[in-house]
Amino acid sequence: xxxxxxxxxxxxxxFRCGGITAQLKAKGHDVRFLSMCNGSGGHHIMTPEETIKRxxxxxxxxxxxxxxxxxxxxxxxxxxxxxxxxxxxxxxYIREYSPDIIITHRENDYHADHRAVxxxxxxxxxxxxxxxxxxxxxxxxxxxxxxYYEDSFNNPPFELAAIVAVDDVIDIKLKIADINVSQxxxxxxYTYHQEVPEGKEERFEWLKGLNITEETTDEEVMAxxxxxxxxxxxxxARFRKELxxxxxxxxxxxxxYAEAFGLSPYGGKLxxxxxxxxxx
Ligand SMILES: [Zn+2]
Numbered sequence: 539x540x541x542x543x544x545x546x547x548x549x550x551x552x553f554r555c556g557g558i559t560a561q562l563k564a565k566g567h568d569v570r571f572l573s574m575c576n577g578s579g580g581h582h583i584m585t586p587e588e589t590i591k592r593x594x595x596x597x598x599x600x601x602x603x604x605x606x607x608x609x610x611x612x613x614x615x616x617x618x619x620x621x622x623x624x625x626x627x628x629x630x631y632i633r634e635y636s637p638d639i640i641i642t643h644r645e646n647d648y649h650a651d652h653r654a655v656x657x658x659x660x661x662x663x664x665x666x667x668x669x670x671x672x673x674x675x676x677x678x679x680x681x682x683x684x685x686y687y688e689d690s691f692n693n694p695p696f697e698l699a700a701i702v703a704v705d706d707v708i709d710i711k712l713k714i715a716d717i718n719v720s721q722x723x724x725x726x727x728y729t730y731h732q733e734v735p736e737g738k739e740e741r742f743e744w745l746k747g748l749n750i751t752e753e754t755t756d757e758e759v760m761a762x763x764x765x766x767x768x769x770x771x772x773x774x775a776r777f778r779k780e781l782x783x784x785x786x787x788x789x790x791x792x793x794x795y796a797e798a799f800g801l802s803p804y805g806g807k808l809x810x811x812x813x814x815x816x817x818x
Contacts, residue, residue: 539815540568542637542682544659546618546651547580548573548597548610549721553769554687555641556604556711557704557797562816563605570635571608573597574655579615580721582728586614592720599717603710616650620657628662630675632682639683639816641799646691659684663804683812684805688773688798699801699808700817701777701784703793704770715766716742722766732764750794770795
């Protein structure tokens with residue numbers, strides 16, 4: 539199957555779908571990342587031009603590690619607008635790849651670029667099968683399934699449609715974060731007023747946020763305030779009941795890391811077959 543992850547920035551796909559991407563690739567599926575923005579706004583010292591170049595290098599390294607095609611569009615950060623021109627560019631792009639499933643932002647989100655991506659995907663979704671819309675690119679015969687990244691926004695709240703344990707690929711996911719040096723060790727710590735330790739090993743330990751072991755409880759995870767291991771661990775803690783339902787009592791209780799996905803009402807039907815192929 540072909541799976542297209544569409545994020546606004548060069549970390550949205552990585553941190554919300556990095557684990558499932560590694561699993562899907564191992565199962566022989568084709569995965570593609572699109573970042574609709576170029577990273578221009580993501581630094582406090584480098585110029586936008588320098589940041590765009592450096593982020594592109596980091597994304598190329600992520601693509602190599604995951605074995606995927608990774609496209610970055612030339613829209614500047616904080617400037618993405620759900621206009622007709624961008625919608626049509628997206629329609630053509632999706633049609634050319636022709637994915638079975640798309641994973642993206644919800645339309646409600648704190649970040650204007652995330653909202654724009656959510657709206658653009660939603661606006662493009664029906665047009666994908668309309669032949670007279672962008673007639674230069676052959677229309678698809680079916681609308682792909684459209685899924686959402688997990689988020690914690692409450693208006694309306696995120697509704698879980700699929701969950702996967704990612705314990706087997708958490709090391710890859712952490713490595714992906716580690717590759718994004720300009721983001722995770724420079725820009726984001728600047729915005730959160732965090733001190734990053736010196737030394738590659740020390741900063742990688744810091745990146746995790748918490749040393750999660752078999753003994754670590756869901757309460758400890760939920761109380762932690764930062765870190766990339768913590769992020770995936772919080773998903774497992776948040777949806778513990780659903781993990782137990784899916785994987786059984788014994789295994790479900792032990793899962794430490796997970797990725798969760800919602801379902802867009804505007805995409806194709808999430809059939810049992812697709813669910814099994816993608817989320818088992
Ligand atoms: Zn983002």
